[in-house]
Amino acid sequence: MPPKTAPNPAPTATPPATGAARVVKKRRPEQRQLILDEAAHLFKERGFGSSSMRDLGARVGLDAASMYNHIKSKDEILEIICFQVSDTYIAQLTEVEQMEANYLEKITELLRRHVRLMTKDGAAVSVANNEWKALTEPRLTEFKQARKRYEKGFAALIEQGIAAGELQAVNVSVALFTLLSAVRWVELWYRPGRNLSAAELENDLLTMLLDGLKKPTA
Amino acid sequence: MPPKTAPNPAPTATPPATGAARVVKKRRPEQRQLILDEAAHLFKERGFGSSSMRDLGARVGLDAASMYNHIKSKDEILEIICFQVSDTYIAQLTEVEQMEANYLEKITELLRRHVRLMTKDGAAVSVANNEWKALTEPRLTEFKQARKRYEKGFAALIEQGIAAGELQAVNVSVALFTLLSAVRWVELWYRPGRNLSAAELENDLLTMLLDGLKKPTA
DNA sequence: AATAAACACAAACAAATGTTTGTTTAGATT
DNA sequence: AATCTAAACAAACATTTGTTTGTGTTTATT
Numbered sequence: 001m002p003p004k005t006a007p008n009p010a011p012t013a014t015p016p017a018t019g020a021a022r023v024v025k026k027r028r029p030e031q032r033q034l035i036l037d038e039a040a041h042l043f044k045e046r047g048f049g050s051s052s053m054r055d056l057g058a059r060v061g062l063d064a065a066s067m068y069n070h071i072k073s074k075d076e077i078l079e080i081i082c083f084q085v086s087d088t089y090i091a092q093l094t095e096v097e098q099m100e101a102n103y104l105e106k107i108t109e110l111l112r113r114h115v116r117l118m119t120k121d122g123a124a125v126s127v128a129n130n131e132w133k134a135l136t137e138p139r140l141t142e143f144k145q146a147r148k149r150y151e152k153g154f155a156a157l158i159e160q161g162i163a164a165g166e167l168q169a170v171n172v173s174v175a176l177f178t179l180l181s182a183v184r185w186v187e188l189w190y191r192p193g194r195n196l197s198a199a200e201l202e203n204d205l206l207t208m209l210l211d212g213l214k215k216p217t218a
Numbered sequence: 219m220p221p222k223t224a225p226n227p228a229p230t231a232t233p234p235a236t237g238a239a240r241v242v243k244k245r246r247p248e249q250r251q252l253i254l255d256e257a258a259h260l261f262k263e264r265g266f267g268s269s270s271m272r273d274l275g276a277r278v279g280l281d282a283a284s285m286y287n288h289i290k291s292k293d294e295i296l297e298i299i300c301f302q303v304s305d306t307y308i309a310q311l312t313e314v315e316q317m318e319a320n321y322l323e324k325i326t327e328l329l330r331r332h333v334r335l336m337t338k339d340g341a342a343v344s345v346a347n348n349e350w351k352a353l354t355e356p357r358l359t360e361f362k363q364a365r366k367r368y369e370k371g372f373a374a375l376i377e378q379g380i381a382a383g384e385l386q387a388v389n390v391s392v393a394l395f396t397l398l399s400a401v402r403w404v405e406l407w408y409r410p411g412r413n414l415s416a417a418e419l420e421n422d423l424l425t426m427l428l429d430g431l432k433k434p435t436a
Numbered sequence: 437a438a439t440a441a442a443c444a445c446a447a448a449c450a451a452a453t454g455t456t457t458g459t460t461t462a463g464a465t466t
Numbered sequence: 467a468a469t470c471t472a473a474a475c476a477a478a479c480a481t482t483t484g485t486t487t488g489t490g491t492t493t494a495t496t
Contacts, residue, residue, distance in 0.1 A: 045351065046267070046351065046352075047265050047266065047267045047268075047349070047351070047352065048265065048267070048268065049264070049265045049266070049267030049268030049269075050265075050266065050267030050268075050352060051267075130348060131265070133263070133264065133265070134264075134265065134268060170422065170425075170426055171414070171418075171422050173414070174414075174419065174422045174423060174426065175426065177403035177407055178400050178403065178423060178426055178427070180403065181399060181400050181401070181402050181403035181406075182396050182399050182400035183399070184399050184402070185395035185396065185398065185399035188399075189395055196389070196391070196392070200389075201392065204388065204389050204392040205392055205396060207388075208388055208392065208393065208396055209396070
């Protein structure tokens, strides 16, 4: 459905404003990443459904239409953000699973990396955690599977930790979700440059959570 | 801006389908509550921004336009849901603050009611927790203040508990957010009728969290 | 200097959005 | 039976939505 009327009859021969506030951008394959970064923050703030491509364009400093030179669709942006996060989580799980350590140590390390990703990439993690429901269908199922895989792997560590006598015999699901959930305030509340450093936070949080898991008598 | 053309030239004299699947609804002031309930579930599932009034109407079994006989706007629906939840939370805090009990007991009771509201009114709580950012301006600020009031009150209990020697000397903010956050998986994962009852869940969760807070030597 | 590719924008698009209007129906009240 | 009112709907509304098209400009390559 092409436009019926001539769309651009030469805008008064404007030599695209190289004067004034013209940023010196040259070739910019980084524009794509800028769009993704800005989208993560926008989607976190306003939610995917309440964020328009024009809003996003305004933040990036680009016309909405121009962004389609760098990305395929609004949906694709969400996909990239969500799967970049879930891929990282899965990778961390796999690494920790193969560590030489006891289960309490593995759980500690996995939680540590989990929190670290939040303090480093808070916006993206937030979007992956809260906006994934807006994914469209082939990817929606894939994402759910990835999350399930992570939860299963994490649960297995807890289960084995209990079997090995390293942890209290709590309900595995309750423990799993409590840990994963407890850690999520970081993504919502943490701002770098508060009087709480990322390292302090990490330690305080882990201490608090694992004191509830650790066997008091061992 | 009234319609310029005659909008409804008598639809072939249809006596509004009292036959077939006509529910026996009489006067219905309950329609408003139905709309609010259905909205809570829809907003939880799809997010406020991705939920349309037509979607909502379909669930309620009403034309989108018809709902405006019961509610003022889409925004108002969100407001009602959010403040109904925050009002309840504030009320619970006030009640617990005035209890005759030590701080650990107060914290336990507050958390217990907190969780109970989630298992009872999961959808509304979820919306209040995740979609409040979509509130429009006079109410947005009010909501933030209510949340702050709740957090401050909760933090005070923790602080006093520490001062009284009932709790470990953890960072108050970390403890507060960890507790509030840990509890939130209930709203996301809990479904009544799983093999985990609401009462079991409540106890397991509290045990796990407060074992990390309780002084090991006292 | 010429060419080709990457990229930005204006204009337009169809579809979807929240909401209003006018009218009709059904139940309650008199 | 006549009247009133709450509530349902169809149609339309003005905007906003995501996206496409066409054109011009910029940059890198030759």
